[in-house]
Amino acid sequence: xxxxxxxxxxxxxxxxxxxxxxxxxxxxxxxxxxxxxxxxxxxxxxxxxxxxxxxxxxxxxxxxxxxxxxxxxxxxxxxxxxxxxxxxxxxxxxxxxxxxxxxxxxxxxxxxxxxxxxxxxxxxxxxxxxxxxxxxxxxxxxxxxxxxxxxxxxxxxxxxxxxxxxxxxxxxxxxxxxxxxxxxxxxxxxxxxxxxxxxxxxxxxxxxxxxxxxxxxxxxxxxxxxxxxxxxxxxxxxxxxxxxxxxxxxxxxxxxxxxxxxxxxxxxxxxxxxxxxxxxxxxxxxxxxxxxxxxxxxxxxxxxxxxxxxxxxxxxxxxxxxxxxxxxxxxxxxxxxxxxxxxxxxxxxxxxxxxxxxxxxxxxxxxxxxxxxxxxxxxxxxxxxxxxxxxxxxxxxxxxxxxxxxxxxxxxxxxxxxxxxxxxxxxxxxxxxxxxxxx
Numbered sequence: 379x380x381x382x383x384x385x386x387x388x389x390x391x392x393x394x395x396x397x398x399x400x401x402x403x404x405x406x407x408x409x410x411x412x413x414x415x416x417x418x419x420x421x422x423x424x425x426x427x428x429x430x431x432x433x434x435x436x437x438x439x440x441x442x443x444x445x446x447x448x449x450x451x452x453x454x455x456x457x458x459x460x461x462x463x464x465x466x467x468x469x470x471x472x473x474x475x476x477x478x479x480x481x482x483x484x485x486x487x488x489x490x491x492x493x494x495x496x497x498x499x500x501x502x503x504x505x506x507x508x509x510x511x512x513x514x515x516x517x518x519x520x521x522x523x524x525x526x527x528x529x530x531x532x533x534x535x536x537x538x539x540x541x542x543x544x545x546x547x548x549x550x551x552x553x554x555x556x557x558x559x560x561x562x563x564x565x566x567x568x569x570x571x572x573x574x575x576x577x578x579x580x581x582x583x584x585x586x587x588x589x590x591x592x593x594x595x596x597x598x599x600x601x602x603x604x605x606x607x608x609x610x611x612x613x614x615x616x617x618x619x620x621x622x623x624x625x626x627x628x629x630x631x632x633x634x635x636x637x638x639x640x641x642x643x644x645x646x647x648x649x650x651x652x653x654x655x656x657x658x659x660x661x662x663x664x665x666x667x668x669x670x671x672x673x674x675x676x677x678x679x680x681x682x683x684x685x686x687x688x689x690x691x692x693x694x695x696x697x698x699x700x701x702x703x704x705x706x707x708x709x710x711x712x713x714x715x716x717x718x719x720x721x722x723x724x725x726x727x728x729x730x731x732x733x734x735x736x737x738x739x740x741x742x743x744x745x746x747x748x749x750x751x752x753x754x755x756x757x758x759x760x761x762x763x764x765x766x767x768x769x770x771x772x773x774x775x776x777x778x779x780x781x782x783x784x785x786x787x788x789x790x791x792x793x794x795x796x797x798x799x800x801x802x803x804x805x806x807x808x809x810x811x812x813x814x815x816x817x
Contacts, residue, residue, distance in 0.1 A: 384435040384499050386476040387492065390469045394461055404428035411440075413457040414496055415447035422447075436503045444500060451493045451543065458489035486762045490542070497544050505631055505658060529634065530627035531579045538572045539798075540564055542768045549780040549789055552733070553661075556779070556795040557629065558772035564761040566752050567801040570810055577620060578814055584620050584637055615743075617807040618669030622652060622741040625796040632656035632665050632739060632794070635704070651689065653704055654739060663737045663792055664700040671743040671803045678744045678803070679775055683782040686738060700736045737792035742775065743807060746799035768799060 388406045395401055395409035407428045412418045422443050423431070431440065461469060466485040473491070474482035483491040539559040547554050561568045619637065626632040632654040652667035668685050672678035689703075748767040752760045775797055783789060800806045 381477060382433070382435055383477060383495065385432055386473065387495055387499070388432060390472045390476075391458070391492065393465060393468070394457065403432040407432050410496075411444065411447075414449060414451070414454045415444055416450045416453065418444075418447045436499055438503055441500055441504045449500075449546070451497065451545065454493050454496065455489040458492050461488075484758045486758055487765070490765060493543070494541055497541070501544075501629075527633070528627050528631060529583050530624055531576075531583055532624065532628040534572065534576055534579070535624075535628050538562060538576050542765045543772055545772060545776060547776055547780050547783070547793065549783050550791070550793055551789045552735075552737075552792040554793040554795075555629075556772065556776060556793070556797070557625075558768050558775075558797045560764060560768050560799060563757075564764045565757065566746060566760075566764065568746070568799075568806075570806065574810055574814060576624065577617065577810065580620065580624055581814065584623050615669060615671040615807055617811050618671045618741050618743055619652065619667075621743070621796075621798070622667040622669045622739060625741055626654050626656075626665065626667060626739045626794065629796070630654075630656055630665075630739070630794050631658075632663075637667075651685075651703075656737070661731055661733050663733045664703060665737045665739045665792075665794065666703050667739045667741075669741040669743070671800075671807045673745040673803050673805075675742075675744040675771055675774060676778065678742050679778045679782070682740050682742055683779070683786070686788075687786055698736045699734055700732070703736050733792070735790045737794070738788075739794045741796045741798070743798050743800055743803045744771070745803045746801060768797070771799065772797060 388403070388410055391410060392401055392406045395406060401409070404425050408418070408420055412420075431437075458469075463485065466488050470483045470485065470488055473479065538561065540562050542558045542560055544555055544557045547556060561570070561573060563569065623634055623637055627634065633656070635653040635655055637652040654665040654667055656663045656665055666686070666689065668682055668689075670678045670682035670685065672681060746764075746767065748763070750763045750767065752763055755763070775795070779793070779795065783791075783793070
């Protein structure tokens with residue numbers, strides 16, 4: 379039987395809201411929503427609906443109300459941190475047993491764990507409709523259909539990355555998320571063993587064009603094409619582009635239309651940023667993917683913004699429409715004109731559910747820097763300090779990106795941003811790809 383993780387979280391935190399030793403299921407749900415937002419209105423739902431949420435888990439409707447009530451992750455962290463040492467031990471043990479975790483959350487990381495779990499549940503509820511709507515692009519001949527589904531191999535994603543925090547940028551008036559990840563284990567210098575395995579398992583997925591059978595392309599051929607691509611001087615960071623693909627498909631279910639280096643019938647190099655299609659059952663977005671790896675976080679953010687501003691369709695003073703960013707000649711050269719037209723038509727089923735303004739998916743890799751001592755302390759204390767630094771980096775990126783978005787008048791676009799620190803971003807990224815494909 380599937381674990382109701384929302385119910386487990388509610389029950390775990392229930393003792394912190396109990397008065398005279400008791401609290402109803404409905405009141406426990408309300409207490410969690412109140413501590414996860416700045417201004418939750420208890421009248422958003424009837425008592426019977428709160429009870430249903432307790433037993434069934436949160437849904438897309440709740441997600442909208444949580445967002446409109448302003449999600450406040452720091453408030454929930456502070457609430458969990460009010461627990462006594464005995465309460466923290468009991469909560470950690472309960473989560474460990476009920477969620478069947480590999481390890482029990484420590485007292486120091488308990489608040490982060492609870493916030494991350496709640497954020498994951500919100501994201502899952504937000505994405506539930508789109509997971510049910512895995513699309514197949516129609517063509518006239520059934521044998522020519524393109525299965526337009528997620529192509530990334532992400533089974534080991536959770537063993538590679540730990541999400542330290544996820545937030546939103548208030549300056550953006552459309553849907554947006556900015557994630558701060560760190561490699562597991564969260565100890566310096568970072569281990570790249572699992573990251574290499576994740577990248578290796580996705581080299582062919584990244585390189586194979588839509589409409590080209592994966593079985594027809596060996597990993598060796600993908601490696602050769604990407605190696606030639608890297609040497610062509612077109613890309614500035616191949617690992618960054620590949621991780622943009624991994625994060626967008628895994629986190630947002632934003633499916634690639636094409637990436638810069640792909641194997642098609644002509645095996646040609648594409649001089650264009652990656653384009654992704656995101657549909658959640660309510661709206662469809664076209665996303666321009668971009669990445670930057672730099673040894674300085676500020677420079678990495680500046681460079682990725684500069685890349686967006688110099689994108690050919692962003693150079694005019696006119697509003698950039700979503701359909702402007704798609705190069706139909708690339709689609710025609712890959713799956714063929716008939717299938718290409720079917721894909722293009724699927725992007726715009728009708729005017730009401732297609733977002734007209736271009737969206738952006740950004741991967742930003744940077745060098746981890748801190749003045750804190752991460753050596754003369756326990757593993758748990760080192761992890762805690764590492765996460766604090768990454769969380770501070772997230773706030774810096776939010777502030778810096780916010781100013782740039784306002785400067786370029788991109789507030790109507792959606793942004794999906796992923797931050798990941800490296801020991802040495804530029805050197806390590808090149809070393810990883812050199813190990814894998816010999817660039």
